[in-house]
Amino acid sequence: MAGIADRSTLTLLMRETERLIVEKGCKKTTIRDLIQASGISMGGIYHYVKSKEELYGLILQEKIQQIDERFHTKVCETELGELDGPLRTIVDGFYGFMIGEDRVCRDILLYLIGFQDASEVTPILSKFHEALLGAIERWIQVGQAASAIPASIDAAEVSSALATYLLGLLLEDRLGYVRTDADKTYAAIYRMLKSHM
Numbered sequence: 001m002a003g004i005a006d007r008s009t010l011t012l013l014m015r016e017t018e019r020l021i022v023e024k025g026c027k028k029t030t031i032r033d034l035i036q037a038s039g040i041s042m043g044g045i046y047h048y049v050k051s052k053e054e055l056y057g058l059i060l061q062e063k064i065q066q067i068d069e070r071f072h073t074k075v076c077e078t079e080l081g082e083l084d085g086p087l088r089t090i091v092d093g094f095y096g097f098m099i100g101e102d103r104v105c106r107d108i109l110l111y112l113i114g115f116q117d118a119s120e121v122t123p124i125l126s127k128f129h130e131a132l133l134g135a136i137e138r139w140i141q142v143g144q145a146a147s148a149i150p151a152s153i154d155a156a157e158v159s160s161a162l163a164t165y166l167l168g169l170l171l172e173d174r175l176g177y178v179r180t181d182a183d184k185t186y187a188a189i190y191r192m193l194k195s196h197m
Contacts, residue, residue, distance in 0.1 A: 010048050013038050014059050017052070018104045026056065026111035053115065056108045057124035063105050064131050067093035071139055075146070083148040083193065088186055090139060095182040098170040109167075110174055132166075133159050149193050162189065 016037040020029040031052055035042055049055045067090065074089040097105045109128075115121040136159035143149030169185065180188075 009040060009044065010058075013040055013045065013048060013055065014062065017055055018059060021104050021107055026107050051120070053112060053121050053124055056112060057128055060105055060108055060128045061131050063097050064128075064135050067097065068135050068138075072142075075142060078146075081147045083143060083190065086139070086143065086148070087190060087193070090136075091186040091189060092182055094166050095169075095185055098166060099173045106170060106173065109170060129163070132163050136162050143193075153193065158193070161192075165189075 013034065017029065017034060020033050020037055024033065029052060031042065031045060034040070034045060034052070034055075038045075045055075049058065070093055071086055071089050074086045078085045098109070099106065112121045112125055112128075133156075137155045140149055140153065140155040140158055144151050144153065144155065165188075169180065172179075
């Protein structure tokens with residue numbers, strides 16, 4: 001029973017953190033703000049995380065998990081060998097996550113990347129990057145098992161390329177250079193995967 005209470009408290013903390021980031025930004029959001037907004041004590045917050053940056057990392061990982069869950073739901077609804085639906089789910093999820101309406105994740109990533117004390121955030125960013133690469137690699141492997149993606153594709157290599165591409169879109173968006181949208185991104189990734197057939 002304590003596990004359920006712990007999860008709901010952490011979920012509350014994460015939702016309030018997202019709300020505060022929208023309101024104040026990553027840098028200006030403080031642990032005191034989180035205490036006031038969530039009603040969770042400082043000790044309670046530190047039970048879950050060591051810093052607001054670690055909390056930000058949990059939010060990023062949760063977003064990847066949500067996209068992963070939508071992907072697997074879509075795969076179960078898709079005919080064997082079909083790439084379109086599951087790939088669209090991934091692209092739409094990541095496009096929204098990094099560039100679209102959900103600016104919280106974009107802001108978190110940019111904040112963490114620009115953090116002055118890299119030793120504090122490097123493990124957080126590394127966990128995010130490992131989760132991102134792992135999810136993309138699993139999705140490619142699922143596609144390969146369903147004959148939607150050629151078995152000849154090196155899942156680790158392509159997942160690294162796709163992660164680089166998606167993170168590059170984030171940077172272009174931040175700099176105001178984005179010349180693409182979710183449909184064009186989907187088409188580019190689809191062509192890349194299909195070119196190996």
